[in-house]
Amino acid sequence: MPQITITINGKQCQCEQGATILQAAKANGIEIPNLCNDESVKVYGACGLCAVEVVDDGKGRALPKLMRACSAKAMDGYVIRFDTERVLQSRKIALELLMSDHTGDCQGPCRMNCPAGTDCQGYVKKIANGDYHGAVELIKEKLPLPASIGRVCPHPCEEQCRRGLVEAPLSIAFLKAFAADKDLAADTYRAVCEADTGKHVAIVGGGPAGLTAAYFLRRKGHAVTVFDSAQKMGGMLRYGIPAYRLPKTVLDREIDEIAATGVTLKNNITLGKDITLDQLRADYDAVIVATGAWSAMSMRCKGEALEGVVGGIDFLHDISSGEGTAPDLTGKTVAVCGGGNTAMDACRTAIRCGAKDVYVIYRRTRDEMPAEDIEITESIEEGVTYKFLTNPAEILGVDGKVKQIKLQIMELGEPDASGRRSPIPVEGKFETIDVDLVIMAIGQVLNPAGLDGITLTRKGTIEADENSFLTNLPNVYAIGDATNRGAGIAIAAIGEANRCADVVDSALKGELKPYRKPFLSTKTVTAEDLADRPKQNRVQMPTRPAEVRRHDFDEVNLGLTDEMAQQEAKRCLECGCHDYDDCKLIRYANWQPITPERLAGVRNVHETERRLVAIERNNGKCILCGLCVRVCDEVAKQGILGLVGRGFTTVVKPEFQNPETIAVCKNCHACVDACPTGALKFLGNE
């Protein structure tokens, strides 16, 4: 065949005469989006995604119409572009239209709701199949500390788990910890790093954010050094979370794994004291600030300066850094102010230190408490007393030492901006209790020491771009509790770290690509939709008895057995699309920003059906590219599938009304292989 020369998006290409533009592009390693094309069947031209503009036909003229690359022949001298505004707009509308009638969940709600985007459904499935190593491999694509995070995460994933609409959400977090423990115990997964790039990144702060960023940058082949002011790495995981929740040995093992990838860890180095930001900027190609938020917030009540008033984080930090030597609170009365997880950690730690009475002072009721409910339950089991609807009015002391705390009695008023009913003081009503120690656990803020030159927000956090993570200083990025909205949960900081690592990597490779939230298809599911699912109770995590565990810092949870874990994992409803990773539709939908919501309208509603026994069909996801029909007809020579109806309500159906259809299908799954989305699923030849 004679060769001709064409130009595609500025790249000169050779191809055979008679080739279509799509074939020519493919032969030259250029991917023009397309959904309905397949070399094994005749050209169809339905999806319109392969539209290209011939800006010069080789004779100095531009062709007036957009061409479909799948059918238009490449002609010698053609100058073709598929990145012009006109082409992008045509493709954008095509994708928005497709998405406006594509009903399905790309990802399960668990993964959607995980701030780090961990593939919950994916690893849960692997656990169900006993593939723990594979599960950890999958988890570590997003999160390098699964054993630790699995223990401490407030698991937003479980909040959205659709099993919750049936009976109770999956125990996703514990499953993660289970798999990670298994993996650490034997045959530990270790990521393979890309070839060294010669670039160096400094990370300040060795907490979950800093360690995560280090891990992923190292995997990309960059040299990474993590600096931390503490004696050991781990940040809040080590110094903010008590050992009864996260044993230090577990954390140590996971940090060792990170170090094993080649990350350099340097402790006892404080920013502003031992090193300066300027120096790091001079010595490294990029700097990531992940210093966290370590200063307990003030309650702004009288008496805070008294001896015996401590910050929650300081209380926990001192115990943790004391290598297990906890203060002796035997016989003492402790008041913990606050309703979050730090308050929980503080009150339960106080119990373990021998305190006689531990009060949690919280201005609303249990329903409004931000702490996890299981923590509240377990703390009550361990002997903590709750003083709901009270607020510290004044801490009273004698000789400069705490003696009493005066509490303002509150009641609930109208809902505030957060949707929670706001507490209002009941005028003149107070209660006073005798206390020896007051722990302020209402939140933490950033300590800005050493951050000279970095712009802070009005809240006193580092101002960092939400998508590029850049601060005002060039090549200086910031993530985690130290930034923007301030302290949050570890998994959120880890998610930022993961995304930031990609951004820094792109910058180090020459072009900074800010994070762009991917477009994902979602659908609404109600309890009624799941009414036919048999109920399967959630496996409960076995714990040590309260009367035993309240005296030590050993782990409360005993861990799941293999049987328990697999049983629990099998409860998964597999909401996310099986084809998400291979779906061409969603891949192209993320080539450029799209907003299908603006074209929202009537959708074709379809039930998943299994008339072809080995093939599950979900027409809600079908984009009517016709590939299954054509492949079944032209390649498999079966002609079992057909297009039925016309226009918007056209639908792919196997031979209609005939229950014997299943018999004629040879289960060759050529249709499934050809489907560019997840509308078809091969269930296996059983």
Added chain:
Amino acid sequence: MKLVIGQGSCGIAAGAGKLYDALAPLLANSSTELGITGCIGMCWLEPIVDLYDGSELKARFVQVKPEDAEAIAKAAETGDLSGVQNLIITEDDAAFLEKQTRIALRNCGIIDPNSIESAVAAGGYGAISHILKDGVTPEDVIDCIKVSGLAGRGGAGFPTWFKWNAARQSKGDRKYLICNADEGDPGAFMDRAVIESDPHTLIEGMLIGAYAIGAQEAIVYVRAEYPLAIKRLTAAIEQAEAAGYIGDNILGSGFSCKFRIKAGAGAFVCGEETALIESLQGERGMPRLKPPFPAEAGYWHEPSNINNVETYANVPWILANGGEAFAAMGTPDSKGTKVFALTGKIRRGGLVEIPMGKTLRDVIFDIGGGIREDKAFKAVQMGGPSGGCIPASLLDTIIDYKTLSATGAIMGSGGMVVMDETTCMVAMAKFFLDFTAKESCGKCVHCRIGTKRMQEILSRIVDGKGQAGDVELLEELCEAIKDGALCGLGQTAPNPVLTAIRYFRDEFDAHIRDHKCPAGACSALLRYTIDPEQCKGCTLCAKKCPVNAISGSVKAPHVIDSDVCIRCGQCKSVCRFHAISVG
């Protein structure tokens, strides 16, 4: 003497059949013959009876009722027209025909469509006979068509000779000549009238085309909704076969051509030539990608030529009178004549054939007599779902392909629907998108989902639920669909919306912003109210209201509950005191 009754579909629907039944027994034993013809094109005057003395038209009786039969029979017998003066067409109405130039319609309403003799007497099969007997070559034919400047009358206006030549040049074992009689544009009936009134002209035009491209088979794809057209064409083909115009070795020339009718099965998209081919092959009528064009690979992937009825109907005349004669009519851009189906709020609706270059005003006011009930002319819709509305301000637009396209509408196949002040242009845009969305074949994304979304947006606007930005969103969708749809149906589907926005943007804004329909046509935006000054409390409206939305005591002013009211207008039509207003 001979009485001839116009028996096109519309004539029959207006009572021409009953009239024939009434006249036949009266003339059974008389010297006056009774015959039929096809559609005369003056549809508003149907049923029409013509009185001939030999070939001379003595009188034309219009809007004739069966009870007039006796008087007409008597007048025909005696030649005394004094008793039927009231039935004779007025000069004004007669001018409707006199102002036309009829080429494609030259025999319509004159000959008997059921009789090949009648057609031959009017010159039928003269052109093909001359070609076959006098050694006119296919190239000569194509040349003659090229000189005539004839362009496809289906809407796109592509030069006919070019398609014929391409099909002639293409190599293939067999070649096919196809007539697209799947006249699907709502508001168009030119092709139906030609087939019902003069099927032999179509056959002859197709024979000439088949000879020119070298086709051995000719196929007419007719809408199934045209039973009378199919019946008459079937009969005409049989007659032509018997007369030796169709079949093997036609007129001893060695040229052979078979004829076949294929009835469509109800899919507008089959008017698109590649979809039509798919349908002819017994498939779903989904368009193919072009290229290859049908001239290269059409029916059964053999070289095929497709034209519509009117295009072929012009061909015998052109061959008989020469390409120059045809080209002498029209404008530099558009030659010859064009047939329009003039309907809507027009005073004289029917078939109009005029030379290209006349203005819209000529057709609508001079020939059509303007708007019914002396309402204000608002716009004319041309080109159906692929065309657009041309506003009153452009009434002097010249009818040729280029000039009409510049307005955003198109020449189209000839549908011309006239609208008056009571027509809401947003609702019209929605009407067309309802149509296109329903007729979309569903193959390409832009058309399948795009027209559906456009239709939804337009629906919410006419329902008073439009949102700011809807018009811009519509425009964006329009541009994308024009660019991205696979076939002509999809690519032109935005035209009705784009012209409506272009010329009547204020109506869109009124619906969206003010929740008002300026034409008073969108029922969701209407409000019926009773004027307490005028209302006498007769209770009639309350009794007639189908949803009990009206309350009030006897002899006291009544009130309409707007939340309950379904805007059916019953109350207003029954009120004897003009107390109910709508706005």
Added chain:
Amino acid sequence: MKCECNQKPSDMTLLEPILAEYAEIPGSLITILQHAQEIYGYLPTDVIYRIAERTGNTPAKVMGVATFYTQFRFQPIGKYLILLCDGTACHVNGSARVARAIQEELNIESGGTSADGLFSLSIVACLGCCSLSPVMMINEDTYGNLTPAKAVEILRSIREKEGKAE
């Protein structure tokens, strides 16, 4: 072949002449379906299967073709099929009000069949009788210049005629 529906088996001998004439001719599927519908009034499932078998198509293919065209029906229809035109001209001249009147009179929607089995209603795009708009066809007969009242009157006269016939 079995089918899920509870229809009586169709009399295939009626279809045989059509199949004998057209089954071997390529591209005749639509023609065969049209004849089949003329014979049975609609396209019963077993007939579709028989057509598929004899034309060498799969039932999915035949169903795909049949459902593409509005002419084909898969349920029996009434003795009188009303095709009410909603073409541009009819629409402009008030076909929607006529439609509403017919729907109320027969208590059916477009596509439905009246309870007595006498009438089926189908609102169609354009019948090409625009000058008589609004227009409807009942079987082969065309009725023009309709008003809601006139349309109802026509239906009632048919019903009366049928009542007498019985």
